[in-house]
Amino acid sequence: MARRSVGATVRLTMNDAPASSHTSAVVDEVQRARADGAPLRIVGAGRWLDAGRPVRGERSLHLPALVSPDIVHYEPGDLTLTVRATATLGEIDRVLRAEGQWLPLDPAGGMDGTIGATIATGSAGPLSSAFGTPREQVLGMEVVTGRGDVIRSGGRVVKNVAGFDVTRLMTGAWGTLGAVTEVSVRLRAVPSAEASVAVTASAADAWRWISASEYTPYAAELVTPALARALGVGDAGTLLVRFGGNDALVRAALQSLATLGEPRPVEGDVWSRVSMRDAAGVAVIRLSARPSRLAPVWERVTTVLERVGGEAHATPRRGVIRCIIPLGEGDEEFSRLRGISQALRVDATLVAERLPAPLWSSLVPSTASDPLSRGIRAAFDPDRILNPGIFGELT
Amino acid sequence: MNDLVEPLRAIVGERRVLARAGELRTYESDGLPGYQKRPSLAVFPGTRDEVVAVVRLLAERNVSFVPRGAGTGLSGGALAEDVVLLGLHRLKGILSIDADDARAVVEPGVVNSSLGRAAAAFGLHYAPDPSSQTACTIGGNVAENAGGPHCLKYGVTLNHVLAITALLPSGEIVSLGNADGETDGYDLLGAFIGSEGCFGVALDVTVQLTKNPQAVRTLLADFMSVDAAAHAVSAVIAAGIVPAAMEMMDAATVQVVEASIYAAGYPTDAEAILLIELDGAAAGLDDDAARVTEFCRAAGARGVRSATDPDERARLWQGRKKAFGAMGRVSPALVVQDAVVPRTKLPEVLAEIHRIADRHDVHICNVFHAGDGNLHPNIGYDPQSAAEAARVHAAMSEVMHACIAAGGTITGEHGVGLDKMPYMDSLFTPATLQAMCALREVFDPQRRANPGKVVPVHACREWHAAPSARPSA
Numbered sequence: 121m122a123r124r125s126v127g128a129t130v131r132l133t134m135n136d137a138p139a140s141s142h143t144s145a146v147v148d149e150v151q152r153a154r155a156d157g158a159p160l161r162i163v164g165a166g167r168w169l170d171a172g173r174p175v176r177g178e179r180s181l182h183l184p185a186l187v188s189p190d191i192v193h194y195e196p197g198d199l200t201l202t203v204r205a206t207a208t209l210g211e212i213d214r215v216l217r218a219e220g221q222w223l224p225l226d227p228a229g230g231m232d233g234t235i236g237a238t239i240a241t242g243s244a245g246p247l248s249s250a251f252g253t254p255r256e257q258v259l260g261m262e263v264v265t266g267r268g269d270v271i272r273s274g275g276r277v278v279k280n281v282a283g284f285d286v287t288r289l290m291t292g293a294w295g296t297l298g299a300v301t302e303v304s305v306r307l308r309a310v311p312s313a314e315a316s317v318a319v320t321a322s323a324a325d326a327w328r329w330i331s332a333s334e335y336t337p338y339a340a341e342l343v344t345p346a347l348a349r350a351l352g353v354g355d356a357g358t359l360l361v362r363f364g365g366n367d368a369l370v371r372a373a374l375q376s377l378a379t380l381g382e383p384r385p386v387e388g389d390v391w392s393r394v395s396m397r398d399a400a401g402v403a404v405i406r407l408s409a410r411p412s413r414l415a416p417v418w419e420r421v422t423t424v425l426e427r428v429g430g431e432a433h434a435t436p437r438r439g440v441i442r443c444i445i446p447l448g449e450g451d452e453e454f455s456r457l458r459g460i461s462q463a464l465r466v467d468a469t470l471v472a473e474r475l476p477a478p479l480w481s482s483l484v485p486s487t488a489s490d491p492l493s494r495g496i497r498a499a500f501d502p503d504r505i506l507n508p509g510i511f512g513e514l515t
Numbered sequence: 516m517n518d519l520v521e522p523l524r525a526i527v528g529e530r531r532v533l534a535r536a537g538e539l540r541t542y543e544s545d546g547l548p549g550y551q552k553r554p555s556l557a558v559f560p561g562t563r564d565e566v567v568a569v570v571r572l573l574a575e576r577n578v579s580f581v582p583r584g585a586g587t588g589l590s591g592g593a594l595a596e597d598v599v600l601l602g603l604h605r606l607k608g609i610l611s612i613d614a615d616d617a618r619a620v621v622e623p624g625v626v627n628s629s630l631g632r633a634a635a636a637f638g639l640h641y642a643p644d645p646s647s648q649t650a651c652t653i654g655g656n657v658a659e660n661a662g663g664p665h666c667l668k669y670g671v672t673l674n675h676v677l678a679i680t681a682l683l684p685s686g687e688i689v690s691l692g693n694a695d696g697e698t699d700g701y702d703l704l705g706a707f708i709g710s711e712g713c714f715g716v717a718l719d720v721t722v723q724l725t726k727n728p729q730a731v732r733t734l735l736a737d738f739m740s741v742d743a744a745a746h747a748v749s750a751v752i753a754a755g756i757v758p759a760a761m762e763m764m765d766a767a768t769v770q771v772v773e774a775s776i777y778a779a780g781y782p783t784d785a786e787a788i789l790l791i792e793l794d795g796a797a798a799g800l801d802d803d804a805a806r807v808t809e810f811c812r813a814a815g816a817r818g819v820r821s822a823t824d825p826d827e828r829a830r831l832w833q834g835r836k837k838a839f840g841a842m843g844r845v846s847p848a849l850v851v852q853d854a855v856v857p858r859t860k861l862p863e864v865l866a867e868i869h870r871i872a873d874r875h876d877v878h879i880c881n882v883f884h885a886g887d888g889n890l891h892p893n894i895g896y897d898p899q900s901a902a903e904a905a906r907v908h909a910a911m912s913e914v915m916h917a918c919i920a921a922g923g924t925i926t927g928e929h930g931v932g933l934d935k936m937p938y939m940d941s942l943f944t945p946a947t948l949q950a951m952c953a954l955r956e957v958f959d960p961q962r963r964a965n966p967g968k969v970v971p972v973h974a975c976r977e978w979h980a981a982p983s984a985r986p987s988a
Contacts, residue, residue: 197749197859198888220755242702255705256674269946277855279671279887279927281660281709282935282942283970284951288673288705297701309755331615334729334796369799408696412615440697469696488700492689495957496701500950511700 142204143262143270143301145186150299150505151268153179159508162295164234165208170400171241171473172294173480176509183236187301193276196221200259200276202304205236221307224251224338228404228442228473230396236300242292245395246339246362249437255291257305263290263298266501276304289496295507296488297500311364314338315374316390317383318353318360323418326359327411327436329380335373338362340436341394344422347431351393353386357422360390394433403445403457403475407468411439417468424463428456441468447476454479486512519576519599523558526568531605533557542583542600546647547591547934548848549898554581554600561605563622563718570716571686573599579963580684582712584624584655587647589851590932592659592711592968603654603716609633610719617724618677618694623654623717630722639724642669645928646836654717660709662928664760664835665792667886669725671928673708678721681707681714684964694721706954711930712965714958728759728794732804733822733831736811737785741765741881744787745861747814748885751791752858754810756803761886762790762835765865768842768880768893772834775841779834785817789885790835838882839893846895852911856923858888867917868892875910877903889927890918916941931969939971948974 153160161177163169164184189207193200196219203212209223210231216222227233227243237243239261244253251257260274263286273286290297321329323342330340339362343351348358359380363373377383398404409417414436421432421441434441445460447453454476461470461483472484488497488511497504497513523532533539534556543551560566573580581595583602593600606622609630613619614637621630627648630641644663645651651661657679662671669675678692692704707714738744744763751758764772769781769788781788789811793803808819822828834841842849856864865881868890872879883891892914896907915925915938925931925938939948952975955962 195857195859197753198857199752200857252670252674255702256670265950269950270944271947271950272944273947273950275855275922275924275942277857277888277923277927279662279666279855279884279889280924281671281928281930282924282926283931283939283948284713284954285660285673285706285709286947286950286954288702288708289954291705292700292702309753311755331617336795366799366802368802369796372796372798406697410616410695412613469693471697471699490689490700492703492957493701496954499953499957 142187143264146181146183146264146299146301147268147270149181149186150264150266153505154266154268154503157503159505162299162507164206164237165232167233168229168237168241172510173512174477174509175507177507181299183299183301191215192302199307199309200278200304201307202276202302203235204302205300206234208232208234209238216307217310220310222310223257223305223307225254225257226391226395228395228398230392235303235305239291239303240293240295240300246341246360246391246433246435249340249435250336250338251308255288258287258291258303259306260304261287261290261300262302263300265298266503266506271298274304278306294510296497296511297506299506311366313367313370314362314364314388315370316360316362316386316388317374317377318348318358318386319377319381319383320354320356321359321381322357323415323434323436325380327415329377330436331411333376335363335376337373338364339391342418342434342436343394344425344432346426347397347433350397350431351390353384353390360386360394362391397431398444398474401447403447404473405443405445405461405464405475406471406473407441407443407464408471409439409468411436413467414439414441417441420466421464424460428460458483480512484512488513519572519578520556522572523556523569526572527558527560527565531559531561542586542595542602545583545586545591545593546589546851547594547932548850549904550591550594550933552594552596554595555597557600557602559602559605563606566603566606566716566718567682567686567688569601570682570684573963574684574686577961577963579966581965582654582658582716584652584658585626585647585650587651588655588659588932589853589929590926590934592930592932592965594933598966601716604652612637614639617726618721619724620719620721621653622719623652623657625653627651627653627656634724638727640727641722642666642675642725643672646839653720653722657708657717657720658710658712659928659930662884662889664762664884667761667884668757668759673705675723676704676708676720677723679704679707680718681716682718683715684959684961688718692721709930710958711932711969713955713969715964730794730797730800731828732793732800733828734791734804734807734819735781735822735831736789736791736816736819737782738787738789738814738816739785740815741787741865742862743815744789745865745885747789747811747816748861749858750810750814751807752886754806756793756807758791758807758886759794760790760792761884763881763883763885764788764790764835764838765881767878768838768882771845771880772838772841775837775844777834777837777841779830781834782818790831835882842880842893842895846897848896848898850894850896850907850911852892852914853889853926853929854915854918854923855887855889855927856918856921860921860923861885861888864890864917864921864923868914871910871913871917875906877906877910879910884927887927888923912937933968936969936971940974945974
């Protein structure tokens with residue numbers, strides 16, 4: 121098999137050791153936890169532990185201590201990568217850029233998060249506008265289930281319908297069915313031209329341009345006035361747009377955007393700054409609706425969040441708004457946040473990312489509590505030792 | 516089974532239940548040649564309520580069934596042996612098209628290209644385009660997670676389905692996915708798509724439609740070796756150009772097509788041709804076309820020409836899409852195989868396929884989605900000749916194992932069905948197959964829907980045993 125060496129500045133190394141030598145330690149931990157009846161909290165880079173509901177875990181399954189972040193297989197000509205789940209997005213990006221390739225995943229929290237956690241939580245950022253969520257990019261994975269079995273689903277080719285789709289099931293399952301130890305993903309070639317610009321626009325106008333345009337921006341993200349100011353890209357509601365392609369395409373796309381408003385050049389790092397906005401001490405909820413019906417939701421979000429000092433960004437093409445709400449102190453706080461959430465969620469689906477622990481049960485119904493989901497959980501993690509409680513599942 | 520006929524007729528009407536051997540002949544085969552499996556009876560509900568009533572009756576009676584759309588599947592997934600065949604092709608309703616959000620809600624029996632025609636009025640289309648699109652149904656596409664040439668750029672069925680109302684084999688109705696926003700929790704929709712009729716049937720499907728591209732460039736490049744064509748494919752992809760489609764046909768395929776009524780003007784002395792389509796915004800498209808032409812010439816293309824009008828484009832595509840039909844003309848039966856290999860392995864795997872064909876004295880034509888590494892080696896043969904059928908079978912088995920050995924998979928878009936089950940043990944570990952069985956049993960605890968397909972039954976035993984009770988291997 122073709123192997124590529126990677127530069128000395130990159131920590132990741134090629135390691136084609138059989139999966140078992142990397143994974144058996146995880147199996148041992150899961151088996152031990154099962155025998156002891158001691159639930160596990162699965163931990164990757166440990167950067168996002170306050171996301172999701174509180175986990176009733178007595179022990180940590182600290183994956184980076186057990187699985188080294190090696191590249192298992194990278195053949196640039198195939199535009200696919202197989203890597204241990206503990207590799208961070210930043211480490212992967214450095215390896216890929218050296219070959220003129222990239223992985224268009226930009227979840228909240230930035231590039232220090234692991235790819236395993238990104239996929240396990242199904243996290244997506246502005247790039248999902250064009251490239252979809254992890255669901256669209258994962259080709260296969262290795263997982264240690266709550267039974268302690270090692271499953272290798274999917275593969276490392278870009279099209280695959282062999283067998284039932286356990287890969288999709290594991291993506292976004294928040295580790296409740298298994299700990300992800302290795303993943304294969306689809307890559308893209310870096311385009312010859314890229315440009316990021318900001319345009320002042322209302323949500324309705326932005327959607328009209330996006331839905332009518334011949335151009336598919338890599339990202340088109342609405343930001344509230346507060347967020348626009350914080351990013352230094354404007355002081356009103358703003359559409360941040362990222363184009364990629366050949367020179368002629370990017371030039372024409374920028375011209376077309378001028379029909380929406382005067383495009384202002386912005387630094388390319390504006391995207392990483394968007395993904396790094398939610399520091400500690402905030403609640404994060406996502407609202408979603410049909411893309412054509414997002415504008416009124418966005419207007420209400422903007423008004424409500426201006427009042428409470430929050431900010432939001434939205435991916436109109438997916439119909440998703442991500443609201444970042446600062447948390448105060450004191451007993452009033454929970455009822456205040458409950459009020460804000462109730463005001464925001466009208467005509468929209470609410471998915472919470474981060475909330476104060478006591479608020480989960482009253483604000484968000486338990487997820488994965490339908491009979492199919494319960495059956496799946498019971499099949500893959502019969503003793504409920506993996507991240508129990510993270511979906512608010514009934515016991 | 517006979518005691519089912521009257522209650523089923525009470526639901527769907529006299530003529531919509533077939534039980535006599537002669538009537539059932541049509542339903543003994545699907546697109547996979549060489550198999551005749553007779554269903555115990557066939558039932559064809561015409562409305563959603565009838566489907567629900569039929570499946571609930573079958574659940575009450577604990578009877579197994581095989582869902583079937585148009586029966587164009589190529590892996591034997593719609594073959595029903597001594598069980599009820601549930602035909603869904605009469606549910607042809609396009610329930611709504613929402614131009615603002617570019618989506619449609621359709622019943623499972625809607626033919627793929629009918630949806631495309633309905634969407635065209637809004638400047639939209641449905642992107643997955645299997646070669647059988649003039650006959651195959653959206654329900655069948657969902658069951659197989661169907662692909663097609665244009666999936667290189669636009670993705671497969673999974674990427675175009677937003678929500679499904681599914682009828683589980685128990686008769687329970689569940690909503691999968693969310694057409695009005697995000698879903699939280701397990702990706703049940705993703706699990707259902709591609710479940711080959713084993714998890715239940717779709718009552719309605721909400722699909723994402725795609726805006727018609729502003730401009731299209733269709734190129735035809737011909738090569739004096741398959742290797743050279745494969746290298747051109749790799750060069751284009753590596754350069755970051757994502758064509759809408761990049762299809763390869765070898766000499767054997769070109770000659771068969773050109774001798775048929777689907778003749779497209781392909782050069783018959785070429786060893787391989789590439790049909791490459793670029794689409795999107797007009798700006799930059801000619802630059803990409805120029806670069807693709809350069810890559811083809813650098814890889815050794817004899818000629819590269821561009822379709823100059825929509826008619827020529829349609830003719831070039833007709834040759835590709837009807838290649839299977841053209842092959843069908845020259846032999847009584849045609850096995851259309853399906854496997855995927857990493858793109859960089861295309862030259863060596865194609866060479867290996869040639870060697871396998873020679874060794875078994877069979878004639879293999881290759882016509883496939885080169886941009887995805889999705890091979891379709893096809894063998895025309897006479898199923899009446901047991902000796903020839905055996906040689907074909909042996910050759911196909913070796914082709915599958917060659918693809919697995921190259922790091923590939925046994926099916927990219929046709930499904931496992933009956934045909935690919937023997938290879939599942941070579942592709943997946945026992946624990947992985949057991950996990951698939953467990954997932955199936957969540958949707959269908961008694962495994963009554965499409966029994967005996969996809970995952971070999973022997974793989975499912977161990978999962979049920981407690982770890983301590985497992986036999987020591």
